[in-house]
Amino acid sequence: MNDHLLNDDDVTLYGLFVEAYARIKPLVHHDLGIPDAWFEVLLRLGRTPGNQLRMTDLAEAVSFSSGGFTRLADRIEKEGLIRRAPDPGDRRAALAVLTEQGEHALHHALTAHVHQLRTHLTAALPADDREHLARILRTLRDACA
Template structure:
């Protein structure tokens, strides 16, 4: 009995290559805009944006790492860089001193306000505008479905931390 390696159909392969190309081109353009306008890396922008949307403007470092799908050690470095610029603060959690709470500062919010218009313009111009409204709805549904599938068995940096038993 011969075993054949797994294969992708021509349509599946085309979808995969189109996805990787779009992802790379879009990320490059967005990163360039973030660097030019806010002197931010993509990960730093994600951190600030998540903190800006979080209740009270703060989150535990592990929750941020899970949300941005970044290693905890790499995220510590990025948060330190943002803290040195005065865009975030870091402090031990009042509930668990082993956890670190990261909070966005007024300066961090100002940088977000500065980069958001160009960020939104780049995303709209490069990703949204070429599509019909119903295609955007399909894209959102499909990417959400794939994201949920990937998060069901994620790498450690992308996994949600389970609460410790008390």
């Protein structure tokens, strides 16, 4: 095995990123009251003007295949947290719309999530490090889009 590759700085940097995410994620998703994937869907809808998105755009935003997302949306809709509506701009498309019950579930989840984020993520970083981290993560996200 090539020691140079095993100890490559880029491999180490990526490993640290993965390890940090793996340790932080269960802590900040503790006590949401809904499954993680549901939280991501409700959060995307809650942060979108009109609390609605085309199903295909929402699937892409939460990194699901269209078939996998359809099954996920079916379960969330069955619980009354979202509803489907026709897209007035495209009769072939459907919108996912956050319901009032979904807003309540999102509020409960966000209250717990923000508390856990502040306890396990931001409390460990000074303000300037948080700003640098946000800039770095946006740069990585946008470079890989």
